[in-house]
Amino acid sequence: MKSSEIIPIQTLHLFPILDTLLIDLLKSLTEEEWNAQTVAKKWKVKDIASHLLDGNLRGLSISRDHYFGENPENINSYQDLVDFLNQLNMTWTNATKRLSPNVLIDLLESTGKEYSDHLQTLNSFENAIFSVAWAGQETSLNWFHIAREYTEKFLHQQQIRDAVGKPALMTKELFNPFIETFVQALPHTYRNTQAPNGTIVCLIATTEIGGQWNIIKKENNWEFIDSIENSPTSTVKINPQDAWLLFSKGMSPIEALEKVEIIGDKDLGCIALNIVAVMA
Structure with a gap:
């Protein structure tokens, strides 16, 4: 390699x-x-x-x-x-x-x-x-x-x-690669979401076993961005137990709304709750 x-x-x-x-x-x-x-x-x-x-x-x-x-x-x-x-x-x-x-x-x-x-x-x-x-x-x-x-x-x-x-x-060694892989569906989840170029959405799986992922609206798509200088338009925080259930359809987005924290544009953040990282 x-x-x-x-x-x-x-x-x-x-x-x-x-x-x-x-x-x-x-x-x-x-x-x-x-x-x-x-x-x-x-x-x-x-x-x-x-x-x-x-x-x-x-x-x-x-x-x-x-x-x-x-x-x-x-x-x-x-x-x-x-x-x-x-x-x-x-x-x-x-x-x-x-x-x-x-x-x-x-x-x-x-x-x-x-x-x-x-x-x-x-x-x-x-x-x-x-x-x-x-x-x-x-x-x-x-x-x-x-x-x-x-x-x-x-x-x-x-x-x-x-x-x-x-x-x-739920250990960092086992869960973190799992959620990191699931979150690769985030830009695809926002593919039909209209927003001004430069709009940033941040998804955070909380606790030490989770992580943070940011996507930015470009001309024709949404892309991951490693670091951000300005505050995200919307930040979604979800705990690991709810994350594995939600993103595998073990919990509905409506149920998840009562459990997650969305800071900023709530409508924009809610779209992240529609990630489905299984063939379903």
Whole structure:
């Protein structure tokens, strides 16, 4: 890697950590906890474990083995793609209801390592096999695709932990790369928002595990800006617990309005609450 090629969001080293935490978590669950309802309304804990297994298996099949299986037809819009993925997810979780928790754990343990090892072989600055569509990209680099995969593993494990009341993944090491990746959807979220050039919106995930991101209105789009000299037109402050729920559709923007703090232009700030960093 060239010295100038710095990976903006580094997540590869965190996959084994997340996988180990997941296996330890699943091994600790009671039968009742395996059947607990999660914030993903259609899924119990066991369904989410199955979905995580599907992610490993599909990732290996497509990215490593170049085997796509079902090729979607008539995908003419973002919503068509979401509908196709939802159908894939539903058929998988229905089929794996016949698998025991022990079988799921064993498969997750073996495929998690295989998938993590495969991701290590990808050139971070080559084009990924899939774009990160929720960030508005038609082509993405591998480092962003890998970061997106990290958010999938983080989010779904967090949903399980939330459902069974187990300690969360809310550490700076694990949460910060997750929220940093999710917030890449911020400029795309404002793409249809009209404002004078130079308008700045600031999003802050509070506490030491969060961060701050600023976007500025340019002639034809909104872009991230590292530092700002003038006060933002609107600043949105949200705590990490609400952030992971909101940006994954576990909380509605209306519900979030009662929890966030918006300083300055409230209408402009409210648009940030519509970030969706999952295919939904």
